[in-house]
Amino acid sequence: MAKGNKRISIADLAAELGLAISTVSRALNNAPDVSGATKAQVWALAEKWNYQPNSLAASLRRGRSNMLGVIVPHINGAFFPAVVHGIENGASQAGLNVLICQSNEDARQEQKHVEALLKAQVDGILVSASNTTEDLAHFERIRAQGTPLVFFDRMPALPQACGVVVDDYRGAYQVMEHLIGQGCRRIAHLAGPPHLNTTAERLRAYREALLAHGLPFDEQLVVPLDNSTTDAGAAAMRRLLGLYQPPDAVFSAYDFPAGGALQLLEERGIRVPQDVALVGFSNEPFTTMVRPRLSSVDQRGVLMGEAAVQLFLQLLKRTELFSGRRIVLKPQLVVRESSVRR
Amino acid sequence: MAKGNKRISIADLAAELGLAISTVSRALNNAPDVSGATKAQVWALAEKWNYQPNSLAASLRRGRSNMLGVIVPHINGAFFPAVVHGIENGASQAGLNVLICQSNEDARQEQKHVEALLKAQVDGILVSASNTTEDLAHFERIRAQGTPLVFFDRMPALPQACGVVVDDYRGAYQVMEHLIGQGCRRIAHLAGPPHLNTTAERLRAYREALLAHGLPFDEQLVVPLDNSTTDAGAAAMRRLLGLYQPPDAVFSAYDFPAGGALQLLEERGIRVPQDVALVGFSNEPFTTMVRPRLSSVDQRGVLMGEAAVQLFLQLLKRTELFSGRRIVLKPQLVVRESSVRR
DNA sequence: TAACTTATCGGTATCGTTTCCGAATATCTT
DNA sequence: AAGATATTCGGAAACGATACCGATAAGTTA
Incomplete structure (x- = not known):
């Protein structure tokens, strides 16, 4: 074990292997302009030293955090937990972490959570509006920041809001x-x-x-x-x-x-x-x-959650194309x- | 609005006010070695420009992310949602964000989530072990990283594990x-x-x-x-x-x-x-x-969640003092x- | 008046990555 | 064999904030 108890960085790997930091970075990301031989070296040492990438640094540089914010009114009953489950399914498939917040049917808490999520630099926000939400300014703010926003189940009356609902x-x-x-x-x-x-x-x-x-x-x-x-x-x-x-x-x-x-x-x-x-x-x-x-x-809670993530991913690629897009699921009596x- | 659509940073504020970046930073953090006058200036402009601190950068520099990772077996039924609710109560009081993951009673998913949370640099991990968890290596790894770990309800047989359970x-x-x-x-x-x-x-x-x-x-x-x-x-x-x-x-x-x-x-x-x-x-x-x-x-789900956060906060201050500490709640027939x- | 605090602020290194750009070598053209 | 193209890598600038240290000006003390 190197460096004692300290967490190791790509700089450590680079120093050990006599490579440049940039080369190690590209090797770890499997970039095309690194030879297979050096990739193998880097991967081997990373494995051996149990290298854990610092996703905070990567997120900072990349400008996105690989995190998805979710706001639900509550997780009582069976429906919203099912949706959350569906969201987690879709998110983990896409390599995203999920930040879950409960608004407790309180518009003020909902606003707070929106602020917190934006500050946390989430890549997108999925929200089912609270009971008491009248003012929609905090949702507008999400759009203004350019952060993809998709509603599920409870959709406020916003003209070009994306979302997935059940019929x-x-x-x-x-x-x-x-x-x-x-x-x-x-x-x-x-x-x-x-x-x-x-x-x-x-x-x-x-x-x-x-x-x-x-x-x-x-x-x-x-x-x-x-x-x-x-x-x-x-x-x-x-x-x-x-x-x-x-x-x-x-x-x-x-x-x-x-x-x-x-x-x-x-x-x-x-x-x-x-x-x-x-x-x-x-x-x-x-x-x-x-x-x-x-x-x-x-x-169809699980389905709804998965669909919401899909919609978010599409939104991420081409925001303008999916503005106002809403997916409607068939309920089942x-x-x-x-x-x-x- | 300045800088068009771009998100503004303390550098922008500093430039506008003719101050140094470091001064703006300390002003925003209400440091003692900044005059009240300049603090007021900085706060006013930050307000006016709707400055949103980039918590990723701050976290990177500080070494902590202000995020709390939570792993539950599932959020079906009423118990775990109640605990989650309690955790959110405690966390929001302490200014922490909460990352919730479901293991679905699957030890492999639990391990995956531990890895993800550690990679996300969470300040601590709260976990209720899955049904199928036999191997405890991933829990050891959390301790090895120095990340506070507290269990709730389901506690594995680790000698010095902290946690809160019901009797x-x-x-x-x-x-x-x-x-x-x-x-x-x-x-x-x-x-x-x-x-x-x-x-x-x-x-x-x-x-x-x-x-x-x-x-x-x-x-x-x-x-x-x-x-x-x-x-x-x-x-x-x-x-x-x-x-x-x-x-x-x-x-x-x-x-x-x-x-x-x-x-x-x-x-x-x-x-x-x-x-x-x-x-x-x-x-x-x-x-x-x-x-x-x-x-x-x-x-006592809600109580358990709140107690778990409290225990985490204590653990954060003085790890060694609370090793093996467990809080036992009284159940109610x-x-x-x-x-x-x- | 010289020396010494105190308050206030600026400069700069740093956190760990990514990414752009250019350099060096190797391979491929006619 | 000389130039053109590919391959592979290194250097350095970001990303946005924090923190250490030093500098300046003002106030205090002897």
Whole structure:
């Protein structure tokens, strides 16, 4: 072992081999203008001395850090972890490290994370916007810096934003057709935030599917959720049951509130799906553990993450070509006991 | 705006103000040997030009990157996301960025991630070992580099490893005392991997609690789980039900298998908790959604993450003082319907 | 008044790479 | 055999910041 405990650099290798630093550098990078013989020498010594390149220095010189910044609202539930997993798949294939940040549905934290990521010189930023994000200045700033930016799932209303989303409208529409096909005529909707593209689309599909099938759209049947917890779902369900004409089906924009609604219905002795059919959204693992099993819509998390990285890589090559480009994934309705009437 | 689209450096600021680069640097760092007047100048211009320090350059020079590497087996379920959340809390307080990697319970991926993190010059590494980690060479390498290393939850058998864990023995022992107190006399255990400290401790507590209460230890009642899924739990439960003398209680080392066992018992028409009492481990959110609600043990994820960062910070100051130091958190038994007999 | 602190700032080496450019040798043309 | 082209390597300038050391001016002390 050379140099005692100190970390060794290409200068050390160069000195030992009597080569120039630049030659060692190109040898390690397998450049074409280094002979095979010297490459072999360099590689051998690097191996022997366990040389670890200082990626900070390389990044500084190159101008890029080989790091990908990711901002998610949270990593609870199953969806965002799945996306993160997909991102890591794609990133490791491309030789990129991934910096993950949680905004906790807080716009201020999101801004902070954007600043931090830009300061850390990430090569690109992948973000799913928080619930509370109204001001979009920090996203503009990313573009201004020339850093590739791609959204996933939650896309803010930016004209030329790139991103990959699931076709929420289509998924929700399938839910509605399914419920209507099961004979439900008075379908309620537990709605997410109206300013989120995802939940807005689900609501739009809810409405348009009703009208398309000659069913009335009753505003009383649309209950906004304060958050995506079981409690919020139970509260919303309680309100629906207090109606003069309660619904015979509930389509929830999220799974956990659907679970909460299920609990309340159980307490009240209302049968699911016979009295009230129930469908959620996200296909959380717990949907198969409750009784009756909860129908839901799968959002293709892993696929979404991988697609987001692909889009980023394309953006890296030719920014202008992919401006405004968005990839739309097909969701998958998973029908279970909670919505099947016999 | 100056310099067109280019990112500006302290050299630009220095040139504009007629100062030396070094002075600008110290001004920005609020060094004591810069006058208040010039500091104000520098800060004003930095603000006006939206100067963003290049942390790569600073890190290169300083020798530390302000980044914390984290390796988790996965971010499914609720526990590890909670830990990650705690880590982010602690890290952001300390001004550190967090690099999160998933090993997917694969020792090879874990090694890869260690290499990547070391190459990325992280200031420290926080890791919960994978299921399949036998060879510990990559952990030794971290120590050899002088990089602080702290484990959480899953700790390998390294003599002087630092880490923060939950008292699995205590938690499991409480479970057993609870079950015995409920009148259960033939308690089975769905066991996790024997080479993991966590699950090994749970098994040990299972055994010792039995003996301490004068109950026999029957090897047939200990069923190893292939993984921590519901299917594995159902399979294990099936095996238990095939026994000549089936158990009257099951303590599962994880929640999801407990959920699977619950499903199977329901299918067979076996009442929980009257015929078989059931307790899991991890306190997953779904435990409150199934019927009967599942008793479980909370592992204090957020707290664990924060404690891990604290331990890292101490390690950073005085490595030698905290060698072998481990923080032990108290778990919390949460009793629900699945284990309460009346 | 000379010497000595103190406050403030400039110059420069350095961190470890990459990359451009040019030099030296070797190989290939007619 | 002389010039043209390829191959292989070395030198040196960056990248952007930090830190050591020395210089200058002002204030203090004897």
